[in-house]
Amino acid sequence: MKGIFSVLVENRDGVLSQISGLFARRGFNIDSLVVGTTEQKDVSSMTIVSTGDQRTIDQIEKHLNKKPDVIKVRRLDESKSISLEMMLIKVGCTQANRGSLIEICTVMGGKIMHVTPRAMMIEVHGTPETIEDFIEMVRSYGIIELQRTGTISLGRT
Amino acid sequence: MNGAEALVKCLELEGISTVFGYPGVAIAPFYDAMARSSIRHILVRQEQAAGHAANGYARISRQTQVCVTSSGPGATNLITALATAYADSIPLVAITGQVDSHLVGRDVFQEADIRGATESFVKYSYLVKNVDEIPHIVKEAFYIASTGRKGPVLIDIPHDIQLKEMGKAFAYPESVEMRGYKPNHKINAQQMSKVIEAIRKAKKPLICAGGGVILGHGEPEIREFVEKNRIPLVSTIMGIGVLPKSHPMYFGMLGNNGKPYANRAVMNSDLLIIVGARIADRAVPKPETLEKTVSVIHIDIDSAEIGKVLGPTLPLVGDVKEIFAMLNKEEFPQTDDNWIGSLEQIKHSTVDQRHWSENLVNPMLLVQMLSEKMDKDAIYVADVGQNQLWSADNYVMQEGRFLTSGGMGTMGYSIPAAFGAKIGAPDKQVVAVCGDGSFQMSMYELGTIAVNKVPVKILVMKNGYLGLVREHQEKVFESRYSGVALYDYPYYDKIAEAYDMGYFRCSSNEALPDELEKFLHYDGAAIMVCDIDASNNVI
Numbered sequence: 001m002k003g004i005f006s007v008l009v010e011n012r013d014g015v016l017s018q019i020s021g022l023f024a025r026r027g028f029n030i031d032s033l034v035v036g037t038t039e040q041k042d043v044s045s046m047t048i049v050s051t052g053d054q055r056t057i058d059q060i061e062k063h064l065n066k067k068p069d070v071i072k073v074r075r076l077d078e079s080k081s082i083s084l085e086m087m088l089i090k091v092g093c094t095q096a097n098r099g100s101l102i103e104i105c106t107v108m109g110g111k112i113m114h115v116t117p118r119a120m121m122i123e124v125h126g127t128p129e130t131i132e133d134f135i136e137m138v139r140s141y142g143i144i145e146l147q148r149t150g151t152i153s154l155g156r157t
Numbered sequence: 158m159n160g161a162e163a164l165v166k167c168l169e170l171e172g173i174s175t176v177f178g179y180p181g182v183a184i185a186p187f188y189d190a191m192a193r194s195s196i197r198h199i200l201v202r203q204e205q206a207a208g209h210a211a212n213g214y215a216r217i218s219r220q221t222q223v224c225v226t227s228s229g230p231g232a233t234n235l236i237t238a239l240a241t242a243y244a245d246s247i248p249l250v251a252i253t254g255q256v257d258s259h260l261v262g263r264d265v266f267q268e269a270d271i272r273g274a275t276e277s278f279v280k281y282s283y284l285v286k287n288v289d290e291i292p293h294i295v296k297e298a299f300y301i302a303s304t305g306r307k308g309p310v311l312i313d314i315p316h317d318i319q320l321k322e323m324g325k326a327f328a329y330p331e332s333v334e335m336r337g338y339k340p341n342h343k344i345n346a347q348q349m350s351k352v353i354e355a356i357r358k359a360k361k362p363l364i365c366a367g368g369g370v371i372l373g374h375g376e377p378e379i380r381e382f383v384e385k386n387r388i389p390l391v392s393t394i395m396g397i398g399v400l401p402k403s404h405p406m407y408f409g410m411l412g413n414n415g416k417p418y419a420n421r422a423v424m425n426s427d428l429l430i431i432v433g434a435r436i437a438d439r440a441v442p443k444p445e446t447l448e449k450t451v452s453v454i455h456i457d458i459d460s461a462e463i464g465k466v467l468g469p470t471l472p473l474v475g476d477v478k479e480i481f482a483m484l485n486k487e488e489f490p491q492t493d494d495n496w497i498g499s500l501e502q503i504k505h506s507t508v509d510q511r512h513w514s515e516n517l518v519n520p521m522l523l524v525q526m527l528s529e530k531m532d533k534d535a536i537y538v539a540d541v542g543q544n545q546l547w548s549a550d551n552y553v554m555q556e557g558r559f560l561t562s563g564g565m566g567t568m569g570y571s572i573p574a575a576f577g578a579k580i581g582a583p584d585k586q587v588v589a590v591c592g593d594g595s596f597q598m599s600m601y602e603l604g605t606i607a608v609n610k611v612p613v614k615i616l617v618m619k620n621g622y623l624g625l626v627r628e629h630q631e632k633v634f635e636s637r638y639s640g641v642a643l644y645d646y647p648y649y650d651k652i653a654e655a656y657d658m659g660y661f662r663c664s665s666n667e668a669l670p671d672e673l674e675k676f677l678h679y680d681g682a683a684i685m686v687c688d689i690d691a692s693n694n695v696i
Contacts, residue, residue: 010337013284018276025277055464062461068281068301068338 002031003057004076004083004153007046010069011037018067019046028052028060032085032128032150043071047152049128076153083153086125088113089135092142093120104137119144158327160288161186161319164252165194167295170329173223175199175214175580177207177573181227183267184254186319199580199609202601204231206573208238208309209599212247213577216560217536217585219374221248221303222577228254229267232313233274237567239309240278244564245395246372248307250298251279257317258286271313280308288321296330305340306459307372342458344475344483352454352473353487359428361496362388365411368395368563369433369457375477376400379432382481387492388430389500391419393440394549395563396433402554408500412440414546414695418504423447425499430454433477436466437564444468456480514690517664520544520618523687524551524590527616530673532586536560536578540571540591543624546695548590557585569598576602576611586614586677593619593643600647603656612681615658620689621645628694649686659683 009015016035023030031049038045050060057075064073076083093101098120105112105122108130114121124134128151135146158166164187168176175197180188191198201207207224215222226235232253242249255261256268261284272282281301283294291314298310356362370379376399383390383406391411392399400407409416411423423429423441429451436444444467447453453470455463456477463472473480513519524547528537539548539561552559560578562570575589591599596617606613618624623641630638653660659679663672663686676685 014272014282017273021276055468058464059461062464066459066461068335071337 001051001054001057002078003050003052003060004078004081004151005046005048005050005060005064006074006076006153006155007048007064007070008038008072009044009046010071011042011044012069015044015069018069019048019064022063022067023050023060026059026063028056032148034150034152036152047150049151074155076155080157081153081155083127083151084125085128085131085151086123086149087131087134087146088121088123089138089146090119090121090144091138092118092144094118097141101138101141104134108134108137110134158323159186159190159319160285160291160314160321160323161190163288163291163323163327164295164314164319165190165196166327167292167329168223169195171295171299172220176223176225177201177210177214177577178225179204179207179227179231181231181254181267183228183256183316184225184231184252184319186316187225187252187254187314199605201573202604204234205238205569206599206602206605208235208242208249208251209567209570209573210577210580211249212238212242212245212570213538213560213574214581215247215249216574217558217578217581221250221299222581223250223252225252226254227267228256228271228316229269231267232271233269236275236278237565239275239311241562241565241567241570242309243278243280245368245562246307247309248302249309250295250302251309251311253311253313254319255284255313255315258315259317261315272311275311278309279311282311283313285312285314285318288318289324291323292327292329293333297333297335300333300335301338306369340458342460342475344473344480348471348473349480349483351471352456353484355428355452355454355471356430356484356489360493361426362428362430362492363422363426364388364390364430364432365393365423365434366390366396366399366432367393367434370396370399370477373433373458373477375433375481378478378481378485381485385485386489387497389422389492389497391415391422393434393437393563394561397549397552397559398554398557400554401556402552406497408504410549413442414439414549416507416550418500418507421503422500424450426451428452428454430456431467431470432456433458435462435564441466511694511696514692516690518669518687518689519666520547520687520689520693521551522666523618523669524548525553526669527588527590527673528553530670530677531557531588533557535586535588536575536582538571538575538578538587538589540589540595541566541568542592542595543628543693543695544590544592544595544618546625547618550695568595571595572599572602572606572615575613575615576606576609579611579613588614588616588677590616590618592624593617593621594623597643597647600652603652603658606682607656607658610681614676614679614682615684616676617649617684617686618689619649619686620691620693622691624691625695627691628696631694649684653684656682661685662688664688
C-alpha cells in the first residue's frame with residue numbers, strides 16, 4: 001500500500017538527514033520526498049510518499065513521531081487529500097512527428113517550454129498518475145531526460 | 158562566564174557529581190572549568206569505558222549520567238558505548254569537544270562528524286553554535302535523555318564556543334517546552350479498559366517483564382499486581398531482577414538462552430502481557446508463531462515498539478509505574494490454581510539435559526554459589542559471551558541488581574560498568590563477571606580502578622577461548638574452530654599485582670566455596686580467575 005505523510009519539522013540543520021537516515025536504517029522505502037519552507041520560517045514541511053505493508057506504514061508514522069524535531073505527522077488518505085507533482089521532460093521529435101506530440105500535449109495539459117529541431121521540452125503538472133500517463137504516452141518518441149519534483153500533498157480538511 | 162564554565166555550571170545544576178571522561182585539546186576549556194567546580198572527574202583509560210561507566214552509574218542511580226571526550230578519535234571511541242546505551246535505553250548525556258567552529262567541515266586535525274556518525278545511536282544530538290544557547294541545550298538534553306523511552310543524547314561543542322564569553326547573564330531554564338517532543342503519554346482510557354477486560358477474561362495469563370520495567374522503576378507495582386492476582390511472570394535478560402528468583406510467581410528468563418519452562422509458560426498461556434520488552438530475536442525467535450497461538454497485550458512507553466515485531470496486539474502506551482498502579486486498583490478474578498500448578502509441574506519436571514564437564518570449575522555452579530554468597534542487595538554485572546548466558550541462567554536474584562549489555566551485547570562492558578555502578582553505590586557490593594575474552598577487552602580499565610581505589614570484584618571465567626563463538630562453531634561449523642583461541646595469556650597473577658589488586662584462583666569445584674568467600678571479603682579490588690573446561694557449552 002501507499003503511504004503519504006505530510007510532516008512538519010523544525011527548520012534546523014541535520015533534520016533532513018535524520019529523516020532520510022531513519023528510512024534508510026529501518027529499510028523503509030522512499031518513493032518521493034519533497035522538502036520546503038512553510039508560512040512559519042522556523043518550520044519546514046515534508047511530503048514523503050512510501051510503499052509498504054500496513055505494518056511498515058504504521059511503523060513509519062510512529063518512528064517519524066519519535067523524532068524530537070518532528071512537530072507533526074499527518075498520514076494522508078489519497079481520497080481525502082490533493083496530491084500534485086510537476087515534471088520537466090525532454091522528448092525527441094522530428095518534423096514528421098512533432099504535430100502528434102503537440103496533440104498529446106494539448107490533450108493532456110502539457111506545456112511546451114522549448115523546442116529545438118530534434119527535441120521538445122514539456123512541463124507537466126498534475127497528480128502523480130497524470131505524470132505517469134504522460135510519460136507512457138510520449139515514451140515511443142524517445143525520452144532524452146526528465147526530472148520530477150516529487151509529490152506534494154495537503155489534506156482537504 | 159565562558160561557554161565551558163556555563164556547561165559545567167549546567168551539569169552542577171542537573172545534580173551531576175561525577176563524570177567519566179578523557180580530555181584532549183578540543184575539550185580542554187571544559188576540563189579547565191570542571192577542575193574549578195564541585196564535579197569529580199574519573200579519568201578512564203579509553204573513551205568507550207567512559208560511556209560504559211556512566212551507563213553502570215546511570216542504571217544504579219536511576220538518573221542521567223555524563224561522559225566526556227575530546228574530538229575526532231576521542232569521540233569516535235565513544236560510539237560503541239553510545240550504541241550500547243541506546244540499545245538498552247540508558248539515559249546518558251555525552252559531551253564531545255569539537256574543533257573550532259570555523260574549521261568544522263574542513264577535515265582538520267582530529268575532526269570527526271560525530272553527530273553524523275552517531276545519528277542512529279542517540280536519541281538526539283546537538284552541535285553548539287552559539288554560546289548563549291548552552292543552558293537551553295543542556296536542559297533539553299537532560300530532559301530528552303531521561304524522559305519517555307530513555308536514551309543517550311550527544312552534545313558536540315566546538316573548542317572556540319567553550320572559550321567564548323556569554324553574551325548575556327547565565328540563567329538555567331526551569332523547564333523546557335519542545336513542540337515535537339511530548340514524552341508523557343496520557344494513558345488512553347479506552348485502551349486501558351480493553352486491557353482490564355482482557356485480563357479479566359484470561360484463564361492462563363502470563364506477564365513477560367523486560368528492561369523497561371526496571372527503567373521505569375515499576376518493580377514494586379508489578380510485584381503487587383503479580384502477588385495480588387496470582388499472575389505468573391517470566392522475564393527477558395534485561396528484566397532479570399523484576400522479581401527475586403525465589404518468588405513463587407517467577408518462572409525464569411525466556412528465550413533461546415533462557416529456561417525451557419519459561420518458554421513453555423509462554424506457549425501455554427492464553428494471554429501474554431508484555432511489559433517494557435522489545436520482543437527481540439533472542440527472547441522470541443519466532444514471533445509469527447507466537448502471535449498465532451496467544452493473545453498479547455503489549456505495554457510500552459515507546460509506541461513504535463508496538464507492532465515492530467509482533468503482529469496484532471492489544472497495545473497500551475504509557476509509563477509502567479503509572480499503568481500498574483492503575484491496574485492495582487482494579488479487581489481481577491484470582492487466576493486458576495491449575496494454571497500456576499501446571500507451570501510449577503513443568504518447572505519441577507524439567508531435567509537439565511546439558512552435559513557438564515567434571516573437570517575444573519562448573520560455571521553453572523559457580524554463578525549459583527557466587528550469587529548466593531553475595532550480599533542480598535549486591536550488584537552483579539555480567540559481560541557478554543558464555544559468561545553472560547551462564548550468569549543470566551543461574552544467577553540467584555535476591556534484592557540486588559543484574560546489569561548487562563542485553564541489546565547490543567557489547568564485550569568489555571562489565572568492568573567499566575561495574576566501577577561506574579560502584580561509584581554510584583559505594584555501599585553496595587559490586588561484582589563483574591566476565592570471560593577471558595571480555596576481560597581482555599577492558600583490561601586497561603584496571604588502571605582506572607587502581608588509581609581511584611574502586612573496590613570492585615572481577616571474576617574471570619577462563620577457558621582460553623572466545624567460548625560462545627567456539628560453541629557456535631562446534632555446532633554450526635562442525636567444530637572447525639576459527640579465530641577463537643586465547644591460550645593461556647595473560648598471566649592474571651601478574652596483572653593483578655601490576656594493578657595492586659587482590660588475586661584468587663580456583664581450579665576445582667571443591668575449592669570454590671572457600672575461594673569465593675576470600676575473594677568477596679577481600680578488602681579492596683580483586684580479581685578471581687576460575688578455570689573452566691572449554692568443552693562446557695551454554696546450550
